Amino acid sequence: MEFELQLVEKITENESIIYLVENKDALRHCKLGKEEKHYVIEKYRDDEKHFFAFNRLAYYQIIIFAKTRGSIHDRFEFMRKEGDKTATFLGRNKQQSVTIKGINISQAMTAAFAEGLILGNYRFDHYKTGKKPDSLNTIRITANSFTAEGFNELKALMEAVYHCRDLVNAPFQELQATEFAKRISDFCRPLGVKAEILNKSQIASLKMAGLIAVNKGSSNEPAFTRLEWCPQDRKNQKPIILVGKGIVFDTGGLSLKPPSAMEDMKSDMAGGAAVFAAIYAIAKTKLPVYVIGLIPATDNQPGNNALAPGDIITMSNNVNVEVINTDAEGRLILADALIYASKFDPSLVIDIATLTGSATRAIGKYGIVAVESNARKQMSTLKKAGDEVYERIAQFPFWDEYDKEIESEIADIRNIGKSINAGAITAAKFLSRFISYPWIHLDIAGMAFMEKKESYPGSGASGVGVRLLYNFVKKMANG
Ligand code: BES
Numbered sequence: 001m002e003f004e005l006q007l008v009e010k011i012t013e014n015e016s017i018i019y020l021v022e023n024k025d026a027l028r029h030c031k032l033g034k035e036e037k038h039y040v041i042e043k044y045r046d047d048e049k050h051f052f053a054f055n056r057l058a059y060y061q062i063i064i065f066a067k068t069r070g071s072i073h074d075r076f077e078f079m080r081k082e083g084d085k086t087a088t089f090l091g092r093n094k095q096q097s098v099t100i101k102g103i104n105i106s107q108a109m110t111a112a113f114a115e116g117l118i119l120g121n122y123r124f125d126h127y128k129t130g131k132k133p134d135s136l137n138t139i140r141i142t143a144n145s146f147t148a149e150g151f152n153e154l155k156a157l158m159e160a161v162y163h164c165r166d167l168v169n170a171p172f173q174e175l176q177a178t179e180f181a182k183r184i185s186d187f188c189r190p191l192g193v194k195a196e197i198l199n200k201s202q203i204a205s206l207k208m209a210g211l212i213a214v215n216k217g218s219s220n221e222p223a224f225t226r227l228e229w230c231p232q233d234r235k236n237q238k239p240i241i242l243v244g245k246g247i248v249f250d251t252g253g254l255s256l257k258p259p260s261a262m263e264d265m266k267s268d269m270a271g272g273a274a275v276f277a278a279i280y281a282i283a284k285t286k287l288p289v290y291v292i293g294l295i296p297a298t299d300n301q302p303g304n305n306a307l308a309p310g311d312i313i314t315m316s317n318n319v320n321v322e323v324i325n326t327d328a329e330g331r332l333i334l335a336d337a338l339i340y341a342s343k344f345d346p347s348l349v350i351d352i353a354t355l356t357g358s359a360t361r362a363i364g365k366y367g368i369v370a371v372e373s374n375a376r377k378q379m380s381t382l383k384k385a386g387d388e389v390y391e392r393i394a395q396f397p398f399w400d401e402y403d404k405e406i407e408s409e410i411a412d413i414r415n416i417g418k419s420i421n422a423g424a425i426t427a428a429k430f431l432s433r434f435i436s437y438p439w440i441h442l443d444i445a446g447m448a449f450m451e452k453k454e455s456y457p458g459s460g461a462s463g464v465g466v467r468l469l470y471n472f473v474k475k476m477a478n479g
Pocket residue numbers: 250252268325327328329330354355356357358360416417423445446
């Protein structure tokens with residue numbers, strides 16, 4: 001889906017306008033009658049009402065009070081949610097464009113509101129014929145509340161999240177691995193990102209045994225995409241590497257999923273899409289950071305020559321993996337990418353994946369399960385980045401005792417834990433057998449795909465990880 005975002009000098013006449021304010025003094029800059037103003041002041045004071053809309057026949061005049069108490073993160077999130085509510089209100093009332101004007105309020109607060117409005121306004125509707133669901137098509141922000149730089153960043157980031165959601169929402173029938181690789185490369189190349197797609201024979205010659213094994217039951221080719229953003233003015237010599245799981249559809253393979261668990265499995269490339277989209281935003285805003293994205297992609301199918309439970313595969317670091325369950329496929333393809341990453345001598349590798357149902361069972365849809373190895377400081381920066389964008393990190397224990405869970409009787413390791421407990425952790429333990437650098441693992445299974453809309457994450461793909469990774473890399477650029 002596309003949207004139009006503009007930075008404007010003046011308010012457009014006869015068009016809906018949203019005033020963002022922090023206190024009643026700001027109301028004198030809003031075009032309100034005396035009685036209206038009284039009403040607003042009273043309701044805000046007595047009923048803690050924050051949202052006011054006045055019907056001006058063909059358009060609306062909206063006033064939103066920011067939250068002035070609570071933690072800064074909660075206050076930003078409040079604004080995003082108000083943005084989402086406003087998008088719903090304007091859509092329902094057939095408004096196609098709106099201008100946002102902040103009055104004595106910080107640019108960051110205005111940006112949070114705009115984010116909620118834009119993300120809440122997202123629709124995946126190109127398969128709908130006839131009348132499309134109501135939504136805004138043009139959003140303007142007045143220059144008094146925004147710098148050009150801030151505006152460009154907001155625009156790049158929102159575009160990135162839209163691209164990510166479009167990819168994750170795209171049905172498997174439309175987006176096989178090679179198509180996925182092609183689309184993300186095509187989006188990136190015009191921005192000066194070097195994009196290389198490895199095909200099946202290149203993947204085989206690199207001995208990416210995990211990706212080859214998972215792809216065996218499929219009649220579609222796998223693809224491994226490498227995105228490189230290496231600007232002249234980079235602050236870091238060793239790259240930060242982002243690795244994203246790109247399972248374009250997960251049937252479970254021969255360890256077939258039941259229908260209800262398979263329904264949303266077109267979204268099993270959400271980690272890969274987030275890595276692409278974060279790099280898209282990084283390149284679009286020209287962050288001075290050397291970043292590489294690695295995205296192994298295939299579907300996981302129970303076809304003809306499929307990988308079978310009990311098969312043992314030899315990874316390119318010579319670790320033999322006994323595949324107990326072919327539905328634990330994400331870790332197999334991520335392992336290849338993690339081994340491959342070491343070639344670049346990275347300062348940090350972050351992988352992001354819809355890896356386990358266990359992560360969802362542990363913390364639901366409100367956070368990202370994470371573990372870290374040799375990257376304590378970076379993890380604390382990532383948590384800060386997550387709190388700011390409200391893609392929050394829940395760090396799990398990573399004790400040595402869990403290693404026992406993936407010991408194999410006949411090979412080096414098994415691809416699932418022996419007990420059903422702590423599945424998100426044992427999955428991470430598996431991955432840790434393939435790293436040789438500071439590392440952070442993110443399991444986004446709970447947040448990537450929403451059953452129903454609650455607020456700006458919407459229904460379907462949420463685009464989780466894009467704002468988080470972008471904000472993290474930006475922090476790394478600033479030292
Ligand atoms: N893609 C799934 C994990 C998943 C489940 C993501 C639900 C999003 C929503 C992954 O490949 C998988 O199937 N994991 C198995 C692992 C198990 C076999 C150890 C799982 O979590 O059930």
